[in-house]
Amino acid sequence: MIEERFDAIVVGAGMAGNAAALTMAKRGMKVLQLERGEYPGSKNVQGAILYADMMEKLVPEFREEAPLERHLIEQRFWMMDDRSHVGMHYRSDDFNEERPNRYTIIRAQFDKWFSSKVREAGVTLLCETTVTELVRGERERIVGVRTDRRDGEIHADVVVLAEGVNGLLGTRAGLRARPRPDNVALAVKEMHFLPRETIEARFNLRGDEGVVIEAAGTISRGMTGMGFIYANKECISLGIGCLVADFQRTSQTPYGLLDQFKRHPSVAPLIAGSEVKEYSAHLIPEGGYKSIPQLYGEGWVVVGDAAQLNNAVHREGSNLAMTSGRIAAEAIGLVKSRGEPVSAANLSIYKKMLDDSFVIKDLKKYKDLPPLMHTQSQNFFLTYPQLISKAMQNFVRVDGTPKAEKEKATLKSFVRARSWTGLFGDACRFARAWR
């Protein structure tokens, strides 16, 4: 056993773990952080959009120091069928501001930098160390961790579980259930390298301006899923993810979907001639509010993806991870500064603080959306995209058919596919879940 005692042990050096470790160290606590990767970021996968507001609260000077790719001035939503896409694009010069709101990043590189700030603040980081077990003391209290290093037991007043979506330690210790196939999506991703001028020309960008494309439709073959294409400086992140339960049910392969997405006539020209340098995969929490587990207990808290804190509608995860990590650390700081024990009763303040933040408020707002999307995936990801594409084609193609007849045909195609009650029901269900 390592004799040295710590105020806190943080498991994981991802977004949540780094935020928690940094916040505690800044408050003068003695913190040990354990990461199983060779370096922080070597196991982590993200799109990746970084949300500046939440990052600024942790490292105000990050814009000058962090490895950022492009600041986003444009967002495209594509609804796709096999040969077309219907798009909604929002681009604004307002986003060319002094303190841009969103950036693309490359996670392995970003995490390495973030971790350097954490260590500067005084945190002891041990990489290449897998935590294998939580150690319990009197009255079932968590008193430390066991690792795969020799003499690998280490004790602390509190353990912050920032172990990511798989959350193996928490499951093994009976603190929460294993993620269910209908509560997590599997995303596969590739990094496509191109000269920066080529990327800027293809995406209509100047300098460090950036754009992201979120895509849904027949690309997921009726499964609940989304594709994404994010412009970095000299590469394009491209990927697609669907619910694990849907992969299991349909026997589709993730790499088959990815390759079909890459070959789509709207996508292929964007990546033509690129050199692929990495293929990765990762799970994403998709269960939303209803899947959030117990967040604290005797001597422990859970933060980030391990707590399923992910907003699938807005594709926000890293910011919820950072914010929950920071808030948990502030809560621990509060308890310790009062000289009180880090008990479940005292740690309940973490949940109260999180409930008052955008994290839980946003997840609560969309609490009914994941189940709706999951049970209606055929309609939302196959039928409607096909109908809308047909409607658009009918609208723009000039072939001598009177416009009134065209509109009638479009309406008929919707009613034939979903019936009046179906259409009305879908609209109501969607509106209710969105509200």
Added chain:
Amino acid sequence: MNVESLVRVEDKLYYNRYLVDIGHPHVKVRAHTTPSPQLLALLKACPARCYELNDDGQVEITVDGCIECGTCRVIAEPTGDIEWSHPRGGYGVQFKFG
């Protein structure tokens, strides 16, 4: 020809960097005679195609190309078909970009 048969996953994995922990596989398949539906699902769902059917019709795993996503655990750990852990510290896939 369908898309799947055109995609060579091995070529994709070739882009990645790994430190293989020889002799210590972090995922194991429980011995079986006939594979469960959950095990069979892994043949398709695993993004690194680590799971394969052997000549006797049993599901086998080779973890060398594993990208540590956890999909197989979500599908096949509840039934006891597989044992799933993280690789030992420092081993496994090493993403340069992520």
